[in-house]
Amino acid sequence: MVSEASPTEWPPPPPEGWNADDLDRLPDLPAHTQLIDAGLVFPCPQTTFHERATSFFGRQLSVAATQGLDVLCRFTVDVDRQNRLEPDVLVLREGALTSPDQTRVPASAVVLTVEVVSPDSVSRDRETKPLKYARAGIAHYWRVENEKGLAVVHAFELEPATGVYVAVGIFRERMKLSAPFPLDLDLTAIKARRGGE
Template sequence: MNPSPLPIHQRIMRRLAAALEPALSPEWQLEVDIDVLLEEEPLDYVAPDIVVFSATVPLTTRPIPAGTVLLAVEVVSKGSRREDRGSKPLAYAEAGVPHYWRLESQASGALAPVMHTYVLDVVTGSYTETGAHQGRLRSAVIGPVDIDLAALTR
């Protein structure tokens, strides 16, 4: 059993979700800290900090099928570094989640906030880094995104 995240982790996650949600195109929806079903047999699921998934999935669905997920985001803390950098992206890639983002901040030991963005290489079945964004995150994966990363930690 892992302890609950620190308040700074929750604040960063909440602010990041609030910054991402207005950028979503109509075919996507976003939720925080919800279960994503990676595999039915044997049963395997995880709870990313932020999940962008198909708007066709009813909000009464639990867990969210990985096949409907566009993006999984992890906000790294000192206690979650090993999983967020290692086992979770491997699991998301195996489940076919097209995009994975990992936010490192002072709470995880980084000097300043850095968003690492990845895209799934369908040939290799693993993620390829598309950027290590410092200062601002600009992306079009979910719709037009331009986020001041430092503002997430204030």
């Protein structure tokens, strides 16, 4: 017996590709679909490490963020018309959230983006996204890597004269920074509750 259910058929993209507004208009898009260079990027299943790291940074940054800042997990950022990226965690100015139905924020309101690297996102998180975040003027970028089950954070800050990110540190076990606000994090807390990953 043949099932009547058929997979979603996506319409062909327009000649100039998709734009940031299309993510809100296209029917039945999977949750957390991103737009990169006018193309749709669908999410892959996430690992335990990825989920625990995202939750950890979401919680810790929410507690540490200074007044006037807010923290969201997996929320899209309008970088430009052809790029609507979704960092795993972002810190933004509170005024950027104007409605409970809001689906995105402008890059100009974002202070920090955090990407937790997954097997499918290595080149995006190491190359594509930092370049786009820097061009959009986002002051801080952190890339979280899984190194044998332990979190390693590569932290970057925008150098205003050149408009590119410069490394401010690679952190294992403990992450202590003064910007974008004072932080002292125990990275060993990013682990499975029982046994291995």
